[in-house]
Amino acid sequence: MNLFVLGDIFSGLLPWFISGAPPKGMPAVYNFFQYFGRSADHRFEAIVVNPHISRVISFENGSKIHLYKIPVKNRILFRLLCLPISYIYALKHIRKGNFDVIYGMANYSLIASLLGKQYAKTTVCRVFGSLASDFVKKKRYSKVFSRHLLEYLTARFGRDILISTNDGTQYDALVEFAGRKGVFYHLYNGIDQAFHEKLSALPPVSYTRGDVLKILSIGRLSHWKRHDLALESIRILVQEYKLNAHLEILGDGPDRSKLEARVKDLGLEEFVTITPGQQQSGYLEALQRSHVCLFCYDNSNLGNSLWEAVYAGRLIAVRSTGDTGTIFSHKKNSLVGAEDKFPEDIAEKINAWIQSDLASTQELIEEAKSDISRLILPWPRRFETEIRIISDYKPSM
Structure with missing residues (x-):
């Protein structure tokens, strides 16, 4: 399986992204890249737009993360620019590669969905729980749309396969509120065996x-x-x-x-x-x-x-x-x-x-x-579950 990944600039991964130092958080994403970067059967090409650095992180099986710097310090302005700019960079990579799956993380799932439809590729929307579910449970719907609009749009319109971390934030409540018609999986994170x-x-x-x-x-x-x-x-x-x-x-x-x-x-x-x-x-x-x-x-x-x-x-x-x-x-x-x-x-x-x-x-x-x-698997087994989900996916007609 050859994946094209639109990653996010998670703060816990900054030491690793910037200098190769061990990360301070976000093990789900770090272990995702490590697993697929060492796999004999799968590989990936990823882009991560960010306000810090441009560099390439290479893996032993030829997989790569391309970090693209957007020299914008204002957080709001960066958030406005990051999605359209990531789409432009993604187009350049997808046109050159032969990818089976377009895999979007967090809000970049929306860009992955757009690209998946454009190139007729299976799309995975990978999210990591949501604070929006609390507003859904409290029926404060205006807060869902004013603070978590992109998350709502991903839950409703994310193409093909939607996978959320089951972190107890009850993302399934957001999915139900959004009236999602597509496939949805709620999976626990894994743990590094060492x-x-x-x-x-x-x-x-x-x-x-x-x-x-x-x-x-x-x-x-x-x-x-x-x-x-x-x-x-x-x-x-x-x-x-x-x-x-x-x-x-x-x-x-x-x-x-x-x-x-x-x-x-x-x-x-x-x-x-x-x-x-x-x-x-x-x-x-x-x-x-x-x-x-x-x-x-x-x-x-x-x-x-x-x-x-x-x-x-x-x-x-x-x-x-x-x-x-x-x-x-x-x-x-x-x-x-x-x-x-x-x-x-x-x-x-x-x-x-x-x-x-x-x-x-x-x-x-x-x-x-x-x-x-009984709930938390070693990361390799956790990713094998995800691979089976993707491999078994059949688009609805």
């Missing part, structure tokens, strides 16, 4: 009442990751329950200064550390020094960071948003807090665990590992 082994090799959680309880909140420093709720949770634990506890927030993003200001406003300077996003070794160290991993996201918490925290053998404390509750149950495999008034609820449950339920820690951790191991 990284899985490193996570599983970390020493088990060892916490005794009176020790410093080390809590880790992982995620991009943006509003919907809700690190502000993590801050309020630690405030309640240390100021109201008088626990000896420390919160580490791990990630990069636009809300760093806001979070730093909030730490000062709450008087938590000695109880909170904000650590920049780490490459794999630093990430493993952050997981190892934690007892509890706290996930407070809006819409959903299901995703690679959560799977990795489980495989690392950390106790999970999670907010019940999106489809999170379909996998994580309170006192069965985790500590689960209500979506509303989450800081108060999860702080109460963490304190109760410390005071009367520490003996259950390893049982909760092992149950979580068992539950997700």
Whole structure:
């Protein structure tokens, strides 16, 4: 199978795109390129328009990613230009190559759909969940069209095969709202097997009442990751329950200064550390020094960071948003807090665990590992599933 890919400039991949350094996020895309770039049976040619750099990343089977720089610093202007410019670059490549599939990532799925129709090629629209589904569930439809119009158009009109990451944000609700007629698949991400082994090799959680309880909140420093709720949770634990506890927030993003200001406003300077996003070794160290991993996201918490925290053998404390509750149950495999008034609820449950339920820690951790191991495949098997979907696709007449 020979794929032409329209990629996106995902922030977690910037170190890799720019200098070849290990990525800090977006493993679904990184592993996609690695798998198809090493395959003996499949190859790809990809373009990624971006505001940073022009270069070519080559792979052992001849696959290539062509990074094309658009020298525009204004984010809004870049977003206006990137789709038509990517179409122009794509035309040049498609005219020269013999591709079986046009594969578009995120909003570039719309350009892939246009090209797929133009050249009569099977099209895959690959999306990675959506915050629009929350507005659909709340019947705030004007927000869907004003903030997530391209995502709506992809869900409705994306050509041939639509594949979304099942990250718990309930993208299927957006698909249903859009009235999609075409094929749709909702697939969990995979996990890198070598990284899985490193996570599983970390020493088990060892916490005794009176020790410093080390809590880790992982995620991009943006509003919907809700690190502000993590801050309020630690405030309640240390100021109201008088626990000896420390919160580490791990990630990069636009809300760093806001979070730093909030730490000062709450008087938590000695109880909170904000650590920049780490490459794999630093990430493993952050997981190892934690007892509890706290996930407070809006819409959903299901995703690679959560799977990795489980495989690392950390106790999970999670907010019940999106489809999170379909996998994580309170006192069965985790500590689960209500979506509303989450800081108060999860702080109460963490304190109760410390005071009367520490003996259950390893049982909760092992149950979580068992539950997700049935869902999360090694990346090669996950991509084999996707290849079967594409190979078996028959256009409706």
